[in-house]
Amino acid sequence: MTSTTERPVAHREPSWWDRQGDLIMRRPFNEWTFTHMNWLMPTERVARGTTSLPFPVEPEPLDLTYRFEDRDHTLAELHRRTFTTAFVVVHRGVIVHEAYPGAFAGPRSRMQLFSLSKSVTSILVGIALDAGLIGSEKDRITDYRPDFLGTAYEENTIAELLDMTTGVGDLETWEVPNSGIKQFEQTIMGGGNLADVVRAATRTAPAGDRFNYSTFDTQVLGWVLEAATGQSLATYASEQLWSRLGCDRDAYYWLTRGRPRTAIGGGSLNATARDMARIGVLMANDGVVNGEQIVPQDWVRRSRGNDRPQLAVGALGPSGYSHYGYANQWWTLGTECFNAFTGLGVHGQYLYVDPDAEVVIVKCSAWPTQDDERRDAETVAALRRVADHLACTR
Template identity: 30%
Template structure:
C-alpha cells in the first residue's frame, strides 16, 4: 500500500480503474530495466494482429501497469475518449537549434556529465540517469536554443506522451492568467462561483486555497480499503458506462459536490488531485470555456505549437484537469519557455509577467510536508517550487515527467518518462541533482 502523499496520489487517479492498479502492482516485483522494458523490445502491439500475449487492451484494465505502461503512455487516446487541445491551423513557430555539429558536440558532453545522486555513494552519468529513470523523451533549452533532444521507448519525434499530473500545472497556469486579468477573484469562496457545489467541503474554501492545495478536504487513497475515496472518484470519472445499479456520482464535478471535510482550509498543503478538478470547474465557470479550449486559445495556438495536445474526459465530456493531458515534447518545451520568459515567446506576450512571478515566488514552506526529496519546497498555483539557489520550479507528473525551469541558468528541461512506480520519491534522487549538474554545465559553457 503506497504511503500517504506518495506519487500514487500524484497519479491523479480518476480516468478509469485501470489507472489505479499501477502503484500496487509495480511495487510488488523487481521491475525490468529501461532497456528490457522498452516497448519495442517487449514487442507490445506488434503484428496484425499482435499475438495475444502482446496485446494491450483497455478492457483488460491493466494497460497502465508496468511494463505495459511503457507503451500505453504514448497511446492513451487509443484507450479512452479525449478532447483536442488544438494548435490551430497554419505554420508552427520552429524552435531554435544550434548547428548539427554543435548539437552533436553538446549531446556528447551532456551525456558524459556526472553527478552524485541524492544520498548516493557513487557518481552517475547523465546518460545513465536517463535509463535509470525510464526516460522516454528529454529536451533541454538553454538561452532559447535547443541544446539537447533525445527520444526513447515508445516516444518518437512527432509522438505524444501522457504528462499525468503535469496537467495540474497547466490548469493552474490558466487559473493564474485569469486571476491576473481580473476574470477570476482568488479571494472568493468556491460556493460564490459554483453555487452547485452545495455543502461539499470545497464550498467554503477560497479559490486560492484550491489553487495551492491547502484545502481541508477528505480524499483517501488507501487502496486496500474498498470504500476509499480514490475508488469512488475513479468510478465517477470513468468514461465507460456505469455498472448496473450504480448510484454514485457521475463525472468529476458530481464527485466534487459530495466531498467531505478533513482538517481546516488553509492549514497545510495536501497533495490531492480533486483540488485540480475543482479549479478546472471554477475556470470553466468564470471563463465560459472548457479547460481544453482555454489551453488551446491561450497557450497552444499563440505559442506556435507543433502538435495538437489532448485531454481525457469523463462520460459527460469534462476534461480531467488533474491529470488527463498528453502532449508533444517540443510543445512542452515551448510552455517551459513561456514560463522562463514570464509570459513571452516568439517576441509576443501571451499573459502578464505577474503570472509567473506569482508562481515562482512559491508558497509557505512551513505548510509543505511529506516530500522528503523536496525538503524546502512549496506548491503554488499547481506548480512545484524548489526554493533552491537557482529559483527552480516545475510541473511534475507521477512517472517522472517534468517541465523543470531554472531561471538562473536560463534553462528549460522537459522530461517525459514511464518510471515503473508511480512515485517521484524514487525518481528524484537521480533526477534533481542531474538537472542541477546540467544547469551548471550550461551556465559555464
C-alpha cells in the same frame, strides 16, 4: 427495515474493468499507453495555431555525470534507471539536447503528462484573472460552481485551490483500494459522475492551515475556470495558450467515459515533449513569447514560490517530498537551485524550469509505480546538474 430472510450481499471481487487504471499504468504496457491515450479514452483537441515557431536546434552531447547516493552516473544511466521515454533540454531558447529512449516515443509523440496538467491549469487561471473573467483569487468556489454549496468546499477560495490548502480530502494514496484518488480514477474509467465523487470529499483540516496534495483541488479549479470562461478547458487552452506558442502539434485532453464528459484539469493533458518545453520557456521568460505577454509576469513570479511557511521547501509534510515546496500548482526547489521550480506528474513526468540559468528540461518517463521518492530524488539531482553545467559552460 431489512427482512431476516434476505441473504447478505456477496462481496464482489474487482474485475478487470475496475482495474483498468492499474493495467494502463503497469510496465511494460505503460510505454505504449502513455503515448496512445487517445486510443483508449474519449478526447478533446487543443488546437495549435496557424503559425509554427520552430525551436532552433544546436545539439550538444552533454557528456556529464551527476552525483547520487555517493556515486557518479551518466545521463544514459539516468534514462535506464528511471525509465525515461523523452528528454528535451532547452537553453536560452535553443534545443541543445534531445533523446527519446521510449519504445514508442519520438518528437511527434504526444505524451501522457499526468499532473503536469495541473501547472498548465494554473497558467490558464492566471490568464483568466488578468482578463477579468475570474474576479479575484479570493473569490469562493461557489461563486462559479453553486453546486458545491453544502459540500466541504463551500467556504474555500480559488487561492486555496491554487496552493492546495483547502483542507479537503485525505492523503492522496494510490495503493489504498478505496481511497479518494482510486474512486476518482475508477469513475473516470468506468463511468459515473465525477463531480459526485469530488463533492463527497470531507474536510480534514481548517482552510489554509496545511498543504495536502490533491488532484480533487485542481479538478475543482478546472471546473471553476470552465464556468468563468464559458468554454471547455481544451477550447480555452487552445485559444489563450496553445495557438499562441507556435506549437508543433495539437495537444489533447482525454475525457471521462461517463457523462457529462469532462477533462481532468489535474491530469489528462497530452502533448509532445517539445511543446511542453515551450510552456517551460514561457515560464522562464516571465510569460513572454515572441515579444507577446501571454501570461502576466506577476503570475509567473508567484509560481516560483512564496513566503508561506507551510509551503516552504521541506515543510510540506507527508504530502510532499522534503526537497520540494509548493506554489500555484508548481513544485518549488528554493534559492540554492537558481530559483528553479518544476511541474510533476506521476510515473516520472517533469517540466523543470530554471529561469536564472535559462534552462528548461522536459523528462517523460514510464515508471512502474505512480510515485517513487528515490527515483524522484535521483531525477532532480540529474536535472540540477544539467542546468548547472549549461549555466557555467555556455
